[in-house]
Amino acid sequence: MEIPSTRGQSYKGDSYQPTGTSQVMVFYPTWQEFKDFPGYIKKIEQAGAHFSCGIAKIVPPKEFNPRPKRGTDYSDVDNYVIKEPVKETIDGAQGIYVKSNKVFKKQLSVKEFRKFALSSTYKNPKPNLEGAELESLYWRSICKGEPIYGADTEGSIYEKGVHEWNMAQLGTILDDTKNSGVDIKGVTSVYLYFGMWKTTFPWHAEDMDLYSINYLHFGEPKYWYAISSESANRFERLMQQTFPDESQHCRSFLRHKNFIVSPTILRSHNIPYGTMIQRPNEFIITFPHGYHMGFNSGYNCAESTNFASDRWIDYGKNAHICRCRPDSVEIDMRPYMMKYRPKHFDAWFNYWYAEKRIVLKGRNTKRNHLQIAADAEDSMPETTKWRKDSSSPLHQNAATIQPAAIKESSKKSDKSTARKKLASKGLDGLWASSAVNLYAERCWNEKRALEAPHCAICQYFQPVQQLVFTKSVPESSQRLISFMCFAKDPLRMPKIPDPNEDSLLSCDSCAVTVHRNCYALMESDNNIWLCQRCSKRSPELIRGTTCHLCELRGGAFMRCVSGRESSWVHVICAILSRRTSFDDPATRLMASYQPPPKHGYPNEDVVTLSADYMDALGAEHEVAEYECELCGRLRESLIKCAACEGSREPVYVHATCGRVGKMFVERREYPLVAVLVCDKHENYFDSDEETSEISSGEEVIVSLDSEVKVERGSVMQKFENEYAMLDFCDGSFSKNTPFEDIVTCECVKCDRRYHQSGARIRVRWTDSKLYDAYYRGAIICTEYWVRLHSSPKSPPIILARSDIFTHREMLPEQLKNRLENTEKNDSQ
Known part of the structure; x- marks a missing residue:
């Protein structure tokens, strides 16, 4: 399998020089390789085609001919009928455009269409141009004229009996849908596309984020622009910011195929893209969630359809669907998830x-x-x-x-x-998907800086019940996090002490305030300090900075690499994400995010975090797209509330949304390290749930010594006791800790008994050792004095309701067996 470079080199007999910033890989399969379509797609992905760019070009071997009987004779195609060809109108300026379509005629024969395409009104005015010169002509004249596009014409011009790369029978797992009796036009069936000069397909990803295959039968070349799935999220953010009204109306507005930005816009926002020319007898493959657009350089005919692979399933289950158009495509993913x-x-x-x-x-x-x-x-x-x-x-x-x-x-x-x-x-003005508002971000940062402990990172570790506001930002304040939050592994801990009190720095541009030891070690210039986001970067790049892991702007940003994609994250998002590591916990200059497995990206250059750490809260939410409980937006790698472990309905949120929703971060022992906790776990109830009332004198069965010993007894008296509910830093919890066992607390204000919810405390346990924990609230528990039948003269013992079983209740099988064995031994 030959994989020549596309940058600065000619392909076999091809003089085209790519103009993009990413590499579009070109492949030349052998005839034997070509016969196995699904297998060859897997091969090119193993070679990295899908994370190199959003498309790849396949030049078929000389043995391939989709029409072996006719050869290169396509005269029969003149009789094909194009239903509802459209006239395209493109409006806009300065690299930002919107395309609209209106039906030209109800139907048009291909012969008639060809006459239009080759007429002086519609033909390419400079047919000898190619490459960068032709692209420049296209972008200069994009708003001129109304070319006619014969798109979405159902049918195929492959001859019967052709099995190799025949779009009607590609043999991929998308056939599961077809075999179930469902035909989705253009997705499970084949479409023909008849183009002319300057007919355009705007930026889009395929329906359900499927793969697609496009074969150019004859005519002038197609020009393609493409963005890889790794850069898709940043590209979507750019488009949302560029077209905010459309984005608010429809979250999946790019599926409308109406919106265009030029390569100049992509370059100014540092979004990598690739370019490629497609000539007759060449295939273009587009990859899941890879964005692409392009134009035709003259009269031509292409054939296209969608297909799928096992890797697509993890894209399809998360695909966003347009809800405002009746022709939007949706494939229910339940059968695929159940099967694969x-x-x-x-x-x-x-x-x-x-x-x-x-x-x-x-x-x-x-x-x-x-x-x-x-x-x-x-x-x-x-x-x-x-x-x-x-x-x-x-x-x-x-x-x-x-x-x-x-x-x-x-x-x-x-x-x-x-x-x-x-x-x-x-x-307002802080959502990453809305128009950029740097003033709103600065105001947000200035307001947050007045909230103790003033550091935009440490603030997430301060319970909202303990908020204290000041009139100005002090020179230093208490630091609430440790270097372990950046190391995420005891073996990577920097050999420097964790300061309890630390000096504060405020960015002269965006006003974000951070502790010196909570942020990257940035040098100041003439007593002016700038954060990473604002230091030595163009205004366009500063405005385009958004977090790779959440939906809000404002706060402390740092550089991040995701696969080969250069991006940005909030420092707090990097701390809480279990797929994100800090390259150096001591300097904190760069973070690395491990893309979900569906990207198929090798992570050799990423700091490998232990499985204990990465799976400490389960791994499913890191790769599945769930809904943020606070903003309602969908995303992979949401943060899971640590206190919801085992809940039927765990809470998933963005880290930054969590703070707005009054959640906060707690330091825990390794491998938890730092976790988000929602206030769902405050004490809203004033008593324990009871299965049933137990009366004085009632005969009961009791479980003693961690269920090792089981005895019979009689209830002497019922009473209520108030206890503290705690979450310990090792991940365990207690609902019946006596208040007097709490030795110290970090409450801003308390009466030494009732502490502030979320306050960090130290508890003396039954082994006389001190343990770190977080106070959750007070709870009133019902308890019972029970006299054991085995020791009637001994004082009654105090037991919780959970340790007592009445004769009306089903005794757990394990306890039942122990009770029978105990009574059997006693009788002997």
């Missing part, structure tokens, strides 16, 4: 389909997190909401689905209402 991802199916299915979410709105309950974040005071009735419609057909177009059925419902919901309330609380 059986180990991940249950967690994914239970989150999106099987679980009915109960949203309790009101005070004195375990409130919905959105209500907490929005400070909703009004009492509202209980409502229920399905994440997805579990009764929907397996494969269908979006037009047949109820608006509220799946992920991106356009119907207003509690989440959209909460987002508006969040925006009204000072987040």
Whole structure:
């Protein structure tokens, strides 16, 4: 398999010189390799084609001919009918454009279309240009004229009997949909595309983020621009910022195929892209979630369809669907997940389909997190909401689905209402998907700097119940985090002491304030200090800086590498992400994010974090796309609340959203290190849940000594006791710690008994040792005096309800066996 470089070199007999900043790989398969389409796609991905760029070019071997009987004779195609060819109009300026279509005629024969394409009105005015010169002509004249495009014409011009790379029978796992009796036009069937000079396909990824294959049968070349899936998120952010109105109307507005930005815009925002020319008898492959656009240099005919591989499933299950157009394509991923991802199916299915979410709105309950974040005071009735419609057909177009059925419902919901309330609380202009507002970011940073401990990173470790505001920023303050938050491994701990008090630095440009030892070691110039984001960077790059792991601007940013993609993250997002490492915990100049396995990217250059650390809170949420409980946006690598471990409905949020929603970060022992905790775990109830009431004098069975010993006894008296609820830094918890065992606390204000929720404390345990923990609140527990039958003259013992079983209750099998053995031994 030959893989020549595309940068600065000619391909076999091809003089085209790429003009992009990324490499589009070109492959020349042998006839034997070419016969196995799925196998060859796997080969080119093993060679890195998919993370090199969003497309690859395949030059078939000389033995290939899609029309062996006719050879190069395409005269029969003149009789084909193009249904509803469109006239394209492109408006805009300075590299930002919008394309619109209007139907030219109800139908047009290919012969008639060819006459239009070759006429003086529509033909290329400079047909001898190629490469950079032709691209320059296209971009200079993009808004001139209204070319006619014969796109989306159903059919194929392969001859029957051709099996190699025949788009009607590629033999990939997308056939599962076709074999189920569902035909999705252009996705599971084949489309023809008849182009002329300057007909354009704007920036888009394929429906359901599938692969696509495009073969140019005859005519003038197609020119392609492409962005890899690694850079797709940054590109989507740029497009959302460039077209904010369209983005607000439809989260998946790029699927409309109307929006264009030029290579100049991409370069100014440091978004890598590749370019390629496609000549007749050449294939272009597009990869999952890879963005591409292009134009035709003259009259031509191409054939295209979609396909899938095992790697696509992890893209398809997370694909965003346009809900505002009736022809949007959706493939239900349940059959694919069940067949190809059986180990991940249950967690994914239970989150999106099987679980009915109960949203309790009101005070004195375990409130919905959105209500907490929005400070909703009004009492509202209980409502229920399905994440997805579990009764929907397996494969269908979006037009047949109820608006509220799946992920991106356009119907207003509690989440959209909460987002508006969040925006009204000072987040306007801070969403990464909205138009850039540097003034709003500076105001946000200035306001946060007045909140003790003033450091934009340490603040996440301060419980919201302990907030203290000052009139000005001091020179130094208490530092709440440790170097372990950056090392994430005891073996990588820097050999320098952790300062408790640390000096503060404020960026002269964006006003973000950080501790010197919480941020990158940046040099100041003439007593002016600039953060990483603002130091020695162009205004365009500063404005384009957004976090790779969350949806908000503002705060402390640092450089990050994801695979080969250069990006930025909030320092706090890097601390909490279990796929992100700091290259040097002592200098903190760079972070590295390990892309999810679906990217197929080798991570040889990334600091390898231990499996104990990466899987400490489970790994599914790192690779599956879930919904942030606070902003409602969908993303992989959301942060999971550590106190929700084992919950049927764990809380997933962005780190920055979590702070707005009154969540905070806690330091824990390795491998937890630093975890996010939601206030769902405060004490909203004033007593333990009881299975049933136990009366005085009632005969009971009790479990003693960690269920090792089981005895019979009689209840003497019932009483209530108040205890402290604690989460220990080793990950364990307690609901019955006596208040007098709390030795010290870090409360801003408390009465030595009732501490502030979230405060870090030290507890003296039954082994007389001191342990670090976090105070969760007080709880009233029902307890019982029980006299054991085996020692009737001994004083009664105190037991919790969970250690007592009445004769009305089913005794666990293990305890039942122990009781029988004990009584058998006693009788002997």
